[in-house]
Amino acid sequence: MMRALEKIGFALTVLVLVSPAAMVFLWMLSLSLKTELDNTAWPPVFMPAPPVWDNFLAVFERNDFLLYTWNSVVVSFTATGLAILIGVPAGYGIAKMRATRAAMLILIARITPGLSYLIPLFLLFQWLGLTGTLTPIVVTHLVITVPIVVWVMIGFFEGLPAELEEAALVDGANIWQAFRHVAFPLARPGITVAVILSFIFSWNNFIFAMVLAGRETRTLPVAVNNMLTFEQISWGPLAAAALLVTLPVLLLTLLAQKQIIAGLTAGGVKGG
C-alpha cells in the first residue's frame, strides 16, 4: 500500500516537473495549426480540428522569411566554423600549457553581458562602413561561439591521455603533427559537442543581430520579434513563425541529447 502510494506520488512529481515544458511547446504547435477564429476563442480550443496550414503559408508569403532563414544559416555556420578553426587549437594549447589565466579570460567573456560589447563594436562597424552587411553579425557571434568551443575543448583535451602524443613526439613528429594526427582525431567527440553547442547558442542569439542588422540582414529571431512589434499580426502566423525558428534547435536537441548534456555539465557554458 505504502509502496503504491509512493509510486503514484513519484509519478505525479515527474508529471508536474515535465508538463510546463511540454505544455508551452504543445501550445505553440496548437496555435500554429488553428484558424484565427479558434485561436481567439473562449474557452480556448486546444485541438486543431482540422489542422490548417494557412499560418505557415502566411509566414512564407508575407515576409522575407526565406531571406532571414538564409541569414541565420550563414551567420550560425560561419560563426561556428570560425570558432572551431581557431578554438580547437586554442583549447589544445591551453590544456597543454595548463594556462589557467587564459582560461580565466574565457570566463570573463562568459560573464560579460552581450550588450556591453555592442556599444563599442557598433561604433567600430559604423566607422568601417560594415553596417548593412552580415559581417558585423558574424564577428559579434564569435563572442559567443569562441568561448564555448575553447571551454569545451580545454576540458576535452585535459581528459585525453598524453602518452600517444608523447610517443609520436619521440618518433620525431613535431607538435603540430602530433596535434593534427593524434590529438585531433581523438578529440572528434569533443568537437562534435562544441559544434552543436556553439551552433545552438549562435542560432538562438537575438541581441547582436537586433542592434546590428539592417532590413536585409536580419536573422530569424530578430525577424520574428519584428513581426510582434511592428505589424498587427494575428496569433496563428506568429506562433507558426516562432515554431519554425526554434524547430531546428529542438530537433538537434532531440538528436544530440547526450552530447549537449555532456558539454553543458562540463563547463556550464551558455551563450549571450
Next chain:
Amino acid sequence: MSGAATLPAAVAAARPRRNYARRYVWFVVPAAIVVLSVILFPWVFTLFMSAHDWKIGGGHSYVGLDNYRKLFTDDRFLWSMARTLYFTALAVVGPMVLGTIAALVFSRNFPLRGLARTVFILPMMATPVAVALVWTMMFHPQLGVLNWILTQFGLPPSMWIYDARTVIPTLVMVEVWHWTPLVMLIVLGGLASLPVDPYEAAKIDGANGWQAFRHITFPLLLPFLVVALIIRTIDALKAFDTIYVITQGGPGTSSETINIFLYLQGFAYYNMGYASAVVVVFFLIIVSLAGVLLWARNRAKDL
C-alpha cells in the same frame, strides 16, 4: 638528504618541460587575436567612452567622471538596479530549488526516464525569442490560456505582464521555466559522481531517506550547488531577451532592469557615453556578486 638529492633532478626535469610547454603558444595565437579584438578592445573602448559625453551623430567631449556621478543620482537607473536585484533573487531561488528536486527525481530509475528528461531540458535549448512570443500570447488577460487555467482552479484571473505589481514575478516565471534545466543538469552531474559506500553504511546504521539526504547527499553535493548558484546568478543578472521581447521594460518602467535601461540609453537614445558608464557599473556588480559567491564556495570547501 633524499630531498637534496632529488632537487637538481627536479629542476633539470622542469626546465625542458617549461620550454616544451611554451611551444604550444602558437596554438593559442589566432584565438587570442580574436579574443583581444572582439572582447578586450570593446572593454578598453567602453572605459574610454564612459568618460565622454558621446552621442551618435553628434560630437563627443571629455567629461571625466560626470557620467558616473549622473548615474548615481539618476532615479531611473537606481530603480532599475533595485528591480534587477529583485528579479535576480527570485530567478535564482526558483531554478535552484526546482532544479535540485528535478535532479533528485531524474537520478532515479523509472519508466520513460529518457523521454521525460529530454522534454525537461527542451526549454533551455529553445530559441528565447520564439518562446517569449508564445508566453506573450499566453499572458493575454482576456484570451490567454493561462487565465483560463486559473479559472479552472477557481482562481481569479491575473493581469500578468500588464500590471506593475505582477510583471516581474511573471517574467521570473518565464526565466524559471527557461533555466531550471541547466541547474538540473549540473546537480544531476554531481549526483552521478557521488560514492555509494556512505549510503550503504548509513543504511546499516538505520538512517532514513531524509537523514541520508541531509547528512550525506547534501554536503557532497554542495560544490555542485554552488557552481549552479554562481552560473544562475550571473545569467539572471544578464537576463535580456525574454524581458525585452515580452515587456520591453513596461508597463511604464516597471520591468526595466539594468540591461534594458542600458539598451535604451545606448540604442534608443544614443547616449553612448552614458550607456558605457552603465556597462562599467553593471559589470562591476556582476563581478562582485560572482566574486562573493566564489569566496563563499572556497570557504565552504575549507570547512
